[in-house]
Structures are given as C-alpha cells and as structure tokens.
Amino acid sequence: MLAKRIIPCLDIKDGQTVKGTNFVNLRSAGDPVELGAEYSRLGADELVFLDITASFEKRKTFVELVKRIAQNISIPFTVGGGIHELKDVDTLLSAGADKVSVNSAVLKTPILIDEIAKNFGNQVCTVAIDAKFENGEWTCYLNGGRVPTERKLFEWAKEAQERGAGEILFTSMNHDGVKQGFANEALCTLSESLNIPVIASGGAGTMQHFEDVFKLGKADAALAASIFHFHEIGIPELKQFLRERGVVVR
Amino acid sequence: MKVVIIKYNAGNIFSVDYALKRIGVEAEITGDIEKIKSADKVIFPGVGEASTTMAYLREHKLDEVICNLKQPVLGICIGMQLLCASSEEGNAKCLGVFDEKVLRFAPQDPTIKVPHMGWNTISHNGEGLFKGLPENPYVYYVHSFYATVGNDTVATTDYVHPFSASLNKGNFYAVQFHPEKSGEIGEKILKNFIEL
Numbered sequence A: 001m002l003a004k005r006i007i008p009c010l011d012i013k014d015g016q017t018v019k020g021t022n023f024v025n026l027r028s029a030g031d032p033v034e035l036g037a038e039y040s041r042l043g044a045d046e047l048v049f050l051d052i053t054a055s056f057e058k059r060k061t062f063v064e065l066v067k068r069i070a071q072n073i074s075i076p077f078t079v080g081g082g083i084h085e086l087k088d089v090d091t092l093l094s095a096g097a098d099k100v101s102v103n104s105a106v107l108k109t110p111i112l113i114d115e116i117a118k119n120f121g122n123q124v125c126t127v128a129i130d131a132k133f134e135n136g137e138w139t140c141y142l143n144g145g146r147v148p149t150e151r152k153l154f155e156w157a158k159e160a161q162e163r164g165a166g167e168i169l170f171t172s173m174n175h176d177g178v179k180q181g182f183a184n185e186a187l188c189t190l191s192e193s194l195n196i197p198v199i200a201s202g203g204a205g206t207m208q209h210f211e212d213v214f215k216l217g218k219a220d221a222a223l224a225a226s227i228f229h230f231h232e233i234g235i236p237e238l239k240q241f242l243r244e245r246g247v248v249v250r
Numbered sequence B: 001m002k003v004v005i006i007k008y009n010a011g012n013i014f015s016v017d018y019a020l021k022r023i024g025v026e027a028e029i030t031g032d033i034e035k036i037k038s039a040d041k042v043i044f045p046g047v048g049e050a051s052t053t054m055a056y057l058r059e060h061k062l063d064e065v066i067c068n069l070k071q072p073v074l075g076i077c078i079g080m081q082l083l084c085a086s087s088e089e090g091n092a093k094c095l096g097v098f099d100e101k102v103l104r105f106a107p108q109d110p111t112i113k114v115p116h117m118g119w120n121t122i123s124h125n126g127e128g129l130f131k132g133l134p135e136n137p138y139v140y141y142v143h144s145f146y147a148t149v150g151n152d153t154v155a156t157t158d159y160v161h162p163f164s165a166s167l168n169k170g171n172f173y174a175v176q177f178h179p180e181k182s183g184e185i186g187e188k189i190l191k192n193f194i195e196l
Helices: A033-040 A061-073 A086-095 A104-108 A111-120 A154-165 A184-193 A207-215 A235-245 B016-020 B032-038 B049-061 B062-067 B078-084 B184-195
Strands: A003-014 A047-051 A077-080 A099-102 A125-134 A137-142 A148-150 A165-173 A200-201 A221-224 B004-008 B025-031 B042-043 B072-078 B101-104 B116-121 B138-143 B143-148 B151-157 B161-169 B174-177
Touching: A003 A033, A003 A200, A003 A235, A033 A047, A033 A061, A033 A235, A047 A061, A047 A104, A061 A077, A061 B016, A061 B116, A077 B116, A086 A099, A086 A111, A099 A111, A099 A207, A104 A111, A104 A137, A111 A154, A111 B151, A148 A154, A148 A221, A154 A165, A154 A184, A165 A184, A184 A200, A184 A207, A207 A235, A221 B062, B004 B016, B004 B032, B025 B032, B025 B174, B032 B062, B042 B078, B042 B184, B049 B078, B072 B078, B072 B184, B078 B143, B078 B174, B116 B151, B138 B184, B143 B161
Parallel strands: A003 A047, A003 A221, A047 A077, A077 A099, A099 A125, A125 A165, A165 A200, A200 A221, B004 B025, B004 B042, B042 B072, B072 B174
Antiparallel strands: A125 A137, A137 A148, B101 B143, B116 B138, B151 B161, B161 B174
C-alpha cells in the first residue's frame, strides 16, 4: 500500500539552514546537506528546502546547494522560494532537484503551472498555497502570507490541478506555528475534491496531530519544520506511533 | 567496467549518475552510439512523455541500437515504459523488448490519486536486481502510466491494481520506480545491476 509521507522542511538563507536545530553529532549544524542526510537516515520520506534568501546575488549559493543535496541524498527533494519563471525551474532541476514548489509566482501568473507541467511533467510541479480562514472562507495569500489575494483556497487548488500541478502543499496560516494540530476539516475537503496528492502543512505539535491529519484530514503527506528540528518529535518514534495506529508508513 | 547512461531529451538524468557515484561507480552520460554499444552496462533512465521521447529515439537511431544491445541494460521509469510494446501516453509504439502494454491509471475510486506518487512496496522474485533484498521493501514511485503484468514480470506493486514494478527478459532489466531515489534499497538494486 502507498505509504503516508512524513516531510521535514528546511528554511535556507544564504546556503545555510536558518532555524536552529538540536541535532547533535553533526559537524556543522547549519549545513542543510548534513541535516538533510540525517533526516534521510532517520526515515524522512522526502525533504523540502525553501530558499528565503532575499538578494538576487546570493541565489547562486542556493543553486550550488541544490547540487550538493542531489549528490548526497538518496530520497526525493523539493525546492522552493524565489521561482518566478520557467528558467528558474530549469536551473533548479538541472542542478538535481526532483520537484519545485511554486507559490506567489503562480498566483500572479497561473499559466506558469501549465508551462512547468508541459516542459518538465506534472510530477515536478508542487503548487504551494498559503491560506487563512477569515470571514467564513479560506483566502489565499502572497509573499509568504503577507499579501491577501482575491483567490479562495478550494477554487484555486482545483484550477492548479487542472493546469497541471502534480501536488498541492496547503499551509493553513491560522494553524501554522500554533502547534494545535492541522487544519483537518479544510484538508479533508481539499483532498476529497482533488485527484492529486495533498501535503498538509501548519500546526503539527504532537504525534496525535499526525494521526489526525492522515485519518481526519485525508492528507497524503504531512510537512513540519520546528518539531523535527528541535527534536520534539523524532521521525522513527513518529512512524512507530502511526504504524501502531494503523496508518501505513514506510 | 564501463557504465553508460543514455542521454536523450528526457528529464533529470543527473540523479542516476549521482546515485551511482554514491555506490562508487563512475558512469558516462552519452548519446554516442559507439560508446553505448561498447559499454559493459547500459542505463536507460528518464522522466518525460512517451511519444515525444520515442520520436527523439527514432530520429537519433537510438531505437535500433537499444533493442540490439547484448550487455545488461536497465530501464528506469519512462525507460522501462519505452522498452514495452506500446504506451497509451500519446499512443506511442514503443521498442517492444517486453510484450507488456503501458496504460494510464484509471481508478474507479476518486479517492485514489494519480500520479501514483510516493513510497510503495514491491513483491519480487529475489533474483537479479532483487538479490539479497528483504521481502516487500519500500521504493519510490512517481508515475501516471504503468506496465501490465505478464511473463516478464519479476516484481509487482499493487496500486489501483497490480502492475509490473519490474520486468526482465534476457539481458534487459527494467524498473518502474526510481532506485536512485529509493534510499538504501534503491542503492542495493543499482549495485545488483552493476554486479550482474
């Protein structure tokens, strides 16, 4: 049976992991390649690397980093952040990324999804959506959750699927960082209305939250950052917990 | 030993090269017919679309070259699909090394997602590529099309229904999953191929 995926997410700035981590026994705690390899060894099913570098010049550092990740890590990885056009996608895939995650750029220029899918295949194109529940509906936000748009979560996800997205990565801004669980109701609606995989993000605080996101939220994968980085939850323990509760994991 | 990765228009072929490097194998990525013919091991990788890729292979005379290879050949993902008889993707006639047909997943149950993306288990025959592997190991898949199950099937995965996870006929080996992205299990499979 297809396993539910556990995906740690690493924020990268100027080629280094930003969020502090509690990993010991690593030569350089900030080295994303070593951290990625460690997660891979612990049983992570995939990795996501988000470039939050502000300046254009530093972008080259990220591409070099993608190359090193590809050489050293034997599980799939997605890269995101700073992708504006097809050329950016080409650069990252040529460096060895398996998938790219696009967010603001496709909200502004939806046809970019069609172009990525046509040129590189649907499986390459993860459409990330940051949305906030307000006034009874889920509004999509741009620029890392800073700028609201006219778009609504469910119709936008559906359009992204029709344009050729391979997966939807949905982050609930209401749940992100609060550690009170994922947005299971919205995730369930999303998952049932789409026929591409849905990755849940935002809200993981306990192992129970992961069981809930798979069983109640019907998510295909769950993504988290700080709880893994700070060893609040270990990936092997999490997988054992899920296995005992009948969730299929690798 | 000379290992060649066939270079053609499709997708990210570097990841296969990187995976080989991790197990200590230096491969050459090339579309050169003479180099492909004279290699000890040939890997036919790729992600892409079947009909355009077949057109490219024919145009570059790679179709005949691949079919006539006598050394061990490993097709990965689209590489495996192209070694089959035909593909529903763009209605392509393929290389025909294997008799299987490649069809699109069409689940009746709307909750089953396509592409089949992520880690799934294989049941294998324990020989060739699968020598020394545990029973039912997890491997990484990303695909919307699958090869049917037949005489050459040496491993299966059940998604929507059982399909060929791996095919073998003589010197031709093929896997639908991505060994280069399947962690230690994948590396063991690549190592088994190199040691054939």
